[in-house]
Amino acid sequence: MSTFVPQLRANRHARAQRGRRSSLRTWRWGDRLVLLGAWAGGLGLCVLAAAIVTYMGYRGIQYLRPGLLFTRPELSASQSHSGGFLDPLIGTVLLTVIGIVLAFPLAIASAVWIAEYGRPRWLARVVESSIEIVAGTPDIVIAIFGLAVFQLSILAPLSFTASGGGVWGKSFIAAGAMMSLIALPPLFTATRDGLQAVPAHMREAAFALGKTRIATIRRVLLPGVRANVATGVTLGISRIVGDTAIVILLLGSTLHIESQGGMPGVNLLRGTGSTLTSYVYDNSPAGEGNASQKAYAAAFVLLLLVLALNMAVDFIGRKHARSTGLGTGAQI
Amino acid sequence: MLERLRRPWPDHRAERALGAMSSLVCLCVVAMVGFVALRAWPTFEHQGLSWLGSGGEVDRQIGGMIATSVHPPASAFYVRAWPILYGTLLTTAIALPLGLGLALLSSIFIVELAPARLRRVAIPVIRLLASVPSVIYGLIGVLVLVPFVGNHVITTSEKTSVQNVVQLNGAGLAVAAVILTVMITPIMVALISDALSSVPVAWREGAAALGVNPMRATLAVTVRAARPAIVAAAVLATARALGEAVMLSMVSGSRSFSPKPVDGVIFFFEPLRTLAASIVEFAEGLGAPALRSTIYAFAFLLLFSAFALSVAGYLVKLPLRKYQVRA
Amino acid sequence: MRKSAANGSTMREPDVPPVRTIVVDRAPVPVTPPTAREAVRAPSSVGSERLRLEDVSISYGGKMAVRSVTLPIHQGEVLALIGPSGCGKTTLLRTLNRLTELTPSAIRLGRVLLDGEDVDELADTTLRARVAMVFQQPNPFPMSIFDNVAFALREQSRKRPRRGELEPLVLDALRRAGLYEEVREELDRPALRLSGGQQQRLCIARAIAPRPEVLLMDEPCSALDPISTGVIEQLIGELRRELAVVIVTHNLAQAHRVADKVAFMYLGDLVEYGSTAEVFEEPRAARTRDYVRGAFG
Numbered sequence: 001m002s003t004f005v006p007q008l009r010a011n012r013h014a015r016a017q018r019g020r021r022s023s024l025r026t027w028r029w030g031d032r033l034v035l036l037g038a039w040a041g042g043l044g045l046c047v048l049a050a051a052i053v054t055y056m057g058y059r060g061i062q063y064l065r066p067g068l069l070f071t072r073p074e075l076s077a078s079q080s081h082s083g084g085f086l087d088p089l090i091g092t093v094l095l096t097v098i099g100i101v102l103a104f105p106l107a108i109a110s111a112v113w114i115a116e117y118g119r120p121r122w123l124a125r126v127v128e129s130s131i132e133i134v135a136g137t138p139d140i141v142i143a144i145f146g147l148a149v150f151q152l153s154i155l156a157p158l159s160f161t162a163s164g165g166g167v168w169g170k171s172f173i174a175a176g177a178m179m180s181l182i183a184l185p186p187l188f189t190a191t192r193d194g195l196q197a198v199p200a201h202m203r204e205a206a207f208a209l210g211k212t213r214i215a216t217i218r219r220v221l222l223p224g225v226r227a228n229v230a231t232g233v234t235l236g237i238s239r240i241v242g243d244t245a246i247v248i249l250l251l252g253s254t255l256h257i258e259s260q261g262g263m264p265g266v267n268l269l270r271g272t273g274s275t276l277t278s279y280v281y282d283n284s285p286a287g288e289g290n291a292s293q294k295a296y297a298a299a300f301v302l303l304l305l306v307l308a309l310n311m312a313v314d315f316i317g318r319k320h321a322r323s324t325g326l327g328t329g330a331q332i
Numbered sequence: 333m334l335e336r337l338r339r340p341w342p343d344h345r346a347e348r349a350l351g352a353m354s355s356l357v358c359l360c361v362v363a364m365v366g367f368v369a370l371r372a373w374p375t376f377e378h379q380g381l382s383w384l385g386s387g388g389e390v391d392r393q394i395g396g397m398i399a400t401s402v403h404p405p406a407s408a409f410y411v412r413a414w415p416i417l418y419g420t421l422l423t424t425a426i427a428l429p430l431g432l433g434l435a436l437l438s439s440i441f442i443v444e445l446a447p448a449r450l451r452r453v454a455i456p457v458i459r460l461l462a463s464v465p466s467v468i469y470g471l472i473g474v475l476v477l478v479p480f481v482g483n484h485v486i487t488t489s490e491k492t493s494v495q496n497v498v499q500l501n502g503a504g505l506a507v508a509a510v511i512l513t514v515m516i517t518p519i520m521v522a523l524i525s526d527a528l529s530s531v532p533v534a535w536r537e538g539a540a541a542l543g544v545n546p547m548r549a550t551l552a553v554t555v556r557a558a559r560p561a562i563v564a565a566a567v568l569a570t571a572r573a574l575g576e577a578v579m580l581s582m583v584s585g586s587r588s589f590s591p592k593p594v595d596g597v598i599f600f601f602e603p604l605r606t607l608a609a610s611i612v613e614f615a616e617g618l619g620a621p622a623l624r625s626t627i628y629a630f631a632f633l634l635l636f637s638a639f640a641l642s643v644a645g646y647l648v649k650l651p652l653r654k655y656q657v658r659a
Numbered sequence: 660m661r662k663s664a665a666n667g668s669t670m671r672e673p674d675v676p677p678v679r680t681i682v683v684d685r686a687p688v689p690v691t692p693p694t695a696r697e698a699v700r701a702p703s704s705v706g707s708e709r710l711r712l713e714d715v716s717i718s719y720g721g722k723m724a725v726r727s728v729t730l731p732i733h734q735g736e737v738l739a740l741i742g743p744s745g746c747g748k749t750t751l752l753r754t755l756n757r758l759t760e761l762t763p764s765a766i767r768l769g770r771v772l773l774d775g776e777d778v779d780e781l782a783d784t785t786l787r788a789r790v791a792m793v794f795q796q797p798n799p800f801p802m803s804i805f806d807n808v809a810f811a812l813r814e815q816s817r818k819r820p821r822r823g824e825l826e827p828l829v830l831d832a833l834r835r836a837g838l839y840e841e842v843r844e845e846l847d848r849p850a851l852r853l854s855g856g857q858q859q860r861l862c863i864a865r866a867i868a869p870r871p872e873v874l875l876m877d878e879p880c881s882a883l884d885p886i887s888t889g890v891i892e893q894l895i896g897e898l899r900r901e902l903a904v905v906i907v908t909h910n911l912a913q914a915h916r917v918a919d920k921v922a923f924m925y926l927g928d929l930v931e932y933g934s935t936a937e938v939f940e941e942p943r944a945a946r947t948r949d950y951v952r953g954a955f956g
Contacts (some may be wrong), residue, residue, distance in 0.1 A: 042441030049460055306463050
C-alpha cells in the first residue's frame with residue numbers, strides 16, 4: 001500500500017525539488033526593504049545580546065575574584081582592593097525570599113479563586129484588572145507607594161525610627177513587601193493559565209467521585225500545575241533580582257546589612273542593607289562611589305544569576321511539555 | 333480551634349476565604365492610588381495644574397525645596413516641571429517608534445524568515461534581552477556609551493558652542509533613547525511574534541493559493557491579523573518606557589534641560605531629565621514636605637499615565653475587533 | 660390474556676403493541692429522480708486541454724501518496740476526483756498549483772503542464788494566479804468583503820491599484836460567484852460575519868477575481884448545508900463555461916450531478932478515468948463498480 005519506491009532515490013528529481021520561486025524582482029520595493037530589514041533586525045538583536053553578554057563577561061572576568069563573593073564590603077579610598085559584595089549578595093537573597101514568601105499565598109489564592117470559582121463576576125473582573133494594573137505600574141511608583149505606607153507611624157516597628165520621631169520607612173520588610181507586589185503578577189498569571197488549561201474532564205472526574213471543589217483543587221489540580229507554578233515563581237524571582245528602584249528607595253542603601261533593635265530574627269527584617277542591583281548603581285558614576293571595577297564584577301554576578309533563572313524557566317518548560325504535552329505559560 | 337482548620341473545609345468557606353485573599357490585591361491597588369494621591373495633594377492644592385508648565389530653572393526650584401520647614405508656606409511649593417515632562421515625552425517618543433519598527437521586523441524574521449536552527453537560537457536570545465536588569469543596561473550605558481559619545485562623537489566645537497548653557501559630556505538624549513529602545517524591543521517582540529505565529533494556517537494557505545509572494549502574504553494577511561497584538565505590545569512598551577527610572581538616571585545627564593530641536597545635531601546630545609528618574613534622584617529629600625509632595629505629584633502623573641495608556645489601548649483595539657474571528 | 664393450551668398448562672400470549680393508523684391528509688410528493696436533474700450539467704463545448712498531468716507521483720516523507728497518474732483537464736469541463744479517504748485525491752489536487760511545496764517533505768515526480776508549459780518553470784506566484792483554489796473550510800480573510808475579493812488583484816500587482824479601478828472587477832467577480840445580490844449593500848462589512856455558504860461563495864469570488872484559467876476545489880461543500888451546497892453546485896455549472904474546474908469530492912451523488920469527467924482514485928493509483936456516464940454506469944474496473952455502488956468507501 002504505502003511503500004517506499006526504490007526508484008525515488010535513483011531519480012535525479014528525487015531531492016525535495018521546488019519549482020521556480022517568484023524572483024525578488026517582481027516584489028514591490030517596500031517588500032524588499034522589509035525583507036532586508038527583517039533579517040537585519042533579527043540578526044541585529046542576536047548580535048546585540050551576544051555583545052552585551054560578551055562585554056559583561058569580559059569585564060566580569062577581568063574584575064571578579066571569587067573572594068569578592070565572600071568578603072564584606074568596606075569603605076576605603078582604594079576601591080579596587082577593598083572588600084567584596086557579600087552583604088549585597090545576602091541582601092538580594094533575603095529580599096527574594098521575603099518577596100516570594102509574601103507573594104506566593106496571595107498569588108495562588110487569587111489564581112485558584114479566579115480559575116475555579118470567580119463569583120461574583122464583577123469581583124473577578126476587578127481582581128483581574130487590579131493585578132493587571134499592578135503588573136503595569138512602574139516599579140518606581142510601587143517603591144514610592146511603599147515609602148508612603150511604611151512611613152506611617154503605625155508601621156514604625158517595621159523599620160527604624162529617627163530621634164526626631166520621623167519613621168525611616170526603609171527596611172528589608174518594607175522592600176520585601178513591595179517586591180512581593182512585583183512578583184505577584186507573573187506568579188498569578190502562570191498559575192491561572194495553568195489551571196485554565198487543565199481539561200474539564202479532569203475536574204468532572206473528580207466531582208463524579210464525590211470530592212468537594214476545594215479538595216479537588218488541593219489534591220488534583222494544584223499538583224497538576226506544579227510546573228506552571230514553578231515557572232511563575234522563577235519569573236517572579238527574576239523580576240525581584242533585577243529590580244533596582246524599589247531597593248534604592250526602600251532598603252536604605254547601607255553598605256553593610258545593619259540590623260535594628262533587639263530581637264534576633266526580627267531586627268534583620270527591620271534593618272537596612274543593599275542588594276546587588278543597588279550596589280552596582282551606587283558604585284557606578286551615577287551613585288556615590290566611583291568604583292567601576294566593583295560595579296562590573298557585581299553586575300557580572302547579577303547577569304549570571306539572571307541567565308541561570310532564564311535557563312531554569314526554559315528547563316521547567318521543556319520538562320513539563322515533554323511529560324504532559326501542555327505548555328507552562330512561559331512567554332517567549 | 334486547629335482541629336477546625338485541619339478538617340477538610342466545606343466549599344463555601346473555602347470560596348469565601350479565597351475570595352477574601354483575592355480582594356487584598358484590589359485593596360493594594362486602591363491603597364496605592366490613595367496614598368500617592370494623598371501625598372501629592374499639597375502640590376496640586378497650591379499649584380493646580382500649572383506645575384506642569386514651564387518657567388524658570390526646575391533644578392533650582394527643587395533645590396530650594398529641600399531646605400524648607402515642616403509647615404512650608406504656599407510659595408515653597410512653586411515648581412514648573414515642564415522640562416522634566418518634556419524629557420519624558422521626548423525619550424518615549426523616540427524610543428517607541430524605533431522599538432516598534434525593530435520589534436515588528438524582528439518578529440517577522442523569527443516567525444517567517446529564519447531557518448529552524450536560527451529560530452531556536454533567536455528565541456532564548458530575545459528572552460535574555462528582556463530579562464537583563466535595567467541597572468546593567470545603565471551600567472553599560474554610563475561606562476561605555478556615554479564616554480564614547482562624549483569623546484568621539486561630539487566634537488569640541490559643538491561642546492564649546494553651548495558651554496555657557498549646558499555641558500555636553502555624552503550623557504543625554506541620544507544614549508538614553510537608544511538604550512531605552514533596546515530595553516523595550518524584546519517585550520514587543522515576544523508579544524508580536526506570539527500573535528504572528530497564532531494566525532490560522534488557513535489564512536496563510538489561502539493567501540499563498542492566491543498567488544501572492546510570501547512577504548506580501550505576511551504583510552497583507554498575517555501582520556494585519558495581528559494588529560490588536562501590535563497595539564497591545566505598543567501600549568505595554570510605552571508603559572515600560574515611561575516608568576523606566578534607574579537606567580535613565582544613569583545616562584540621561586540628570587539636568588532639567590529641555591533639548592531644543594533647533595540646535596540641530598546638538599539636540600541629540602543635550603542632557604535631560606525624566607519623571608521616573610527624577611523620583612529616584614530626589615528621593616533623599618523626601619523629608620522636606622514641599623519636595624515630598626512634588627515627588628509624589630510626579631508619581632501620581634506616572635500612575636495616571638499608566639491608566640490612560642491602558643484605556644487608550646483598549647479604545648484603539650475596539651474597531652479592530654470587528655474584523656477578527658469570534659473564537 | 661391467558662389461554663390454556665391443549666395439555667392444560669397456562670401460557671401467556673406475548674403483549675403486542677397496539678396497531679396505529681396513520682391518517683394521510685395530503686398526497687405524497689414525488690421525489691425527482693437523480694437522472695432528471697440535468698440542469699446542472701448543461702451541455703457545453705469541451706475546449707482545449709488546459710492542464711495535463713504526466714506520470715505524476717507524489718510522496719510525503721517517504722510514503723507514496725499518489726502513484727503515476729496521467730490525466731488531461733480540458734477547458735469547459737468539470738473533472739471530479741473521487742475515491743475513499745486517504746487515496747491521494749487532495750494531494751493530487753494540491754500539486755496542480757504546487758501547494759504541496761509548502762510541506763517540506765513532499766517530493767513530486769513527473770510533470771504537470773499548464774497550456775503546454777511545465778509548471779515548475781513558472782514562478783509559483785504566476786502559476787497560482789492562473790490556477791486558483793477553493794478550500795474545504797471557507798477561509799475568508801479578516802477583512803471586509805470588498806477587501807477579500809480585491810485581495811489577489813491588489814497584492815499581485817506591483818503598484819497598489821486604487822479602489823476605483825478595483826471596484827468593477829470586484830463587483831463582476833461577486834456576480835459571477837452568485838453573491839452580488841446578497842452583499843451589494845454591505846461590501847465593507849467584515850467577511851467573517853457572513854454565513855458559511857456565503858463565505859464559501861466569497862472564497863470562490865476571491866479565487867476567480869483575477870480571472871484564472873483553472874479552478875481547483877477541494878471538497879468545497881462538505882462543510883455546508885444542503886441548500887448552500889445546491890447553490891454552489893449550480894455555480895460550478897456556470898463557472899465551467901469560462902474555466903476548467905477540478906473538484907475533489909467524496910460525495911458520489913455530487914460528482915454525478917456536477918461532473919463531466921470523473922477520475923476514480925484508490926490508494927494513490929488512478930483506477931479509472933472517463934465521462935460521468937461511463938464511470939457510474941459502465942465502469943471498466945471492478946473496484947470502480949464496487950465503489951460507485953457503495954460497497955466500500
